[in-house]
Amino acid sequence: MIRIASTASALMLIMPVVAPSGGSALQVQPVEASLVPSSNVTTRVENVRMADDGARRTSAGAALAPYSYADLVDLAAPADLVVVAKVRRVSRLDTDRTGPVRPGWARIYVEADTLRLLAGTVPIGQNLRYLADVPLTAKGRLPVLKNRSVVLFAQPVRNRPAQLQLVAPDAQVFADEVDEAQLRALLTELVDPASLPAISGVRDILHTPGNLAGEGETQIFLMTQGDEAASITVRHRPGQEREWGVSAGELVDPAARPPQPQTLAWYRLACALPAELPVTAQISDDPGLQAIASNDYALVVRQLGPCVRHRTS
Numbered sequence: 001m002i003r004i005a006s007t008a009s010a011l012m013l014i015m016p017v018v019a020p021s022g023g024s025a026l027q028v029q030p031v032e033a034s035l036v037p038s039s040n041v042t043t044r045v046e047n048v049r050m051a052d053d054g055a056r057r058t059s060a061g062a063a064l065a066p067y068s069y070a071d072l073v074d075l076a077a078p079a080d081l082v083v084v085a086k087v088r089r090v091s092r093l094d095t096d097r098t099g100p101v102r103p104g105w106a107r108i109y110v111e112a113d114t115l116r117l118l119a120g121t122v123p124i125g126q127n128l129r130y131l132a133d134v135p136l137t138a139k140g141r142l143p144v145l146k147n148r149s150v151v152l153f154a155q156p157v158r159n160r161p162a163q164l165q166l167v168a169p170d171a172q173v174f175a176d177e178v179d180e181a182q183l184r185a186l187l188t189e190l191v192d193p194a195s196l197p198a199i200s201g202v203r204d205i206l207h208t209p210g211n212l213a214g215e216g217e218t219q220i221f222l223m224t225q226g227d228e229a230a231s232i233t234v235r236h237r238p239g240q241e242r243e244w245g246v247s248a249g250e251l252v253d254p255a256a257r258p259p260q261p262q263t264l265a266w267y268r269l270a271c272a273l274p275a276e277l278p279v280t281a282q283i284s285d286d287p288g289l290q291a292i293a294s295n296d297y298a299l300v301v302r303q304l305g306p307c308v309r310h311r312t313s
Contacts (some may be wrong), residue, residue, distance in 0.1 A: 026113075067177055069186075069262045070271050075200075076186055078167045079153035081120035084175060085112035085128055087145045093131075101169075102312075105133045106142060111171070115149065117188045125162030130154065133169035149175035151183070153154045170311065182262070189264035195263040196248045197228040199272040206283040207293040214238040218296040219252075232269075234296035244300055258303060271307035273300070 076082060087109040101107050112128045130152065134143060153171040157163035166172060189195050200223045207218040220232040233252055234244040245256025246265060259265035277297040282290050 015195060017125045066310065067173060068310050069182070070267055070307050071311045072178070072183060072186060073151040073264065073267045073271075074309070074311065075167060075171050075173070076183070077118075079119070079155065079171070081122070081124065081152070081153045081154045081156055081164065082118040082183070082187060083120070083122060083124065083128070083154065083164070084115040084118060085150055085152055086115055087112045087148050087150060088127075090142065090145045092142055098131075101133055105135050105169075106229070107131060107133050108142065108145075110145070112150065112152075118151075119190075120156075122156045124156065124164070127162055128152075128164055129162055130164040130166055130172075131169075132166055132172040134172070151175050151178050184278045186264060195245060195247065196259070196268050197224040197226055197230055199223070199230065199268045199273065200225050201272070202278055202281045202297075204283050205277065205281045205293045205297060207289045207296065208287070210236070212238055216292070218293050220297060220300070232300055234299065242296065242299060244296070244303075247260040258300075261305065266304065267307070269300075273304070275301060 075148055087110060091109045093102050093107045095107060098107050108131070110128075110130055110132055112130075114124060114126050114128055117124065134145070139145060149220040151173045152164060153173070154164040154166050155167060157165055202220060203223045204221040205218065207216055214236060215238055216236040218234040218236075220234070222230040222232065225228050228248070229250045230246070230248050231252060232244060232246050233254075233256060234242055236242055244258060245253065246259060246269065247253045247256045259269065277294050282293060284290055284293070
């Protein structure tokens with residue numbers, strides 16, 4: 001899984017306690033996303049469309065950057081739970097006691113109500129508690145969060161269904177910043193065993209000439225995080241444009257095509273393949289065949305296009 005570096009392990013939580021005077025006070029406890037329990041409910045995945053939150057909004061003058069497809073995969077891939085919730089209460093935490101926060105951001109303690117579960121099979125609470133980092137407005141204030149619908153990319157906390165631990169400090173996303181249909185399609189691909197495995201680089205590349213002039217095939221063998229087989233084939237035919245496709249598994253699909261943009265297979269190639277072919281990946285010692293293989297690799301990278309990310313870690 002692709003994971004975003006997170007400071008979540010350093011977070012502390014403010015918990016309400018009874019003060020000696022009989023009133024309530026706030027006490028900081030150094031626990032990892034330890035939250036107040038609530039009544040347990042099991043929320044099942046439902047094919048319910050997200051309520052229209054209206055036009056894209058900004059909070060107190062702070063413009064919200066759109067999330068790219070790569071941003072969504074970065075958040076969804078390590079998440080065991082993807083939850084749509086409605087924010088009920090927000091408290092800003094003192095960074096002196098919760099650890100460092102990036103400049104222009106604040107760490108908050110959030111209480112929210114579960115609306116629906118987009119991914120995950122474990123029980124979660126109807127009332128949720130979690131920590132998150134949010135960007136401040138131009139005036140240094142928290143954005144307006146109360147009653148906003150959010151999408152949470154999180155891990156469950158064992159035996160505590162009311163508690164969530166976000167996969168990254170900024171893994172609370174405004175629902176009106178996300179295309180839920182696209183997100184649902186992504187979540188389906190992530191659990192599909194036929195999906196292209198996560199790519200970690202190029203292992204080998206070899207161009208084999210054909211029997212006719214201008215005919216041949218370049219095989220690009222990929223490294224994957226789980227050691228599954230995956231490869232790209234670039235086909236040369238006399239008088240035709242080069243064509244290429246990607247195959248998952250040991251067998252190469254002769255009809256394989258490039259992945260559609262904004263799909264998991266596209267992400268796993270566009271966001272993982274190096275811009276330049278590693279010299280050590282060349283199998284052939286022939287300079288001419290090496291040049292053809294390098295050009296074919298450049299074609300693949302060019303047609304995949306850039307992996308655009310708007311989030312900053």
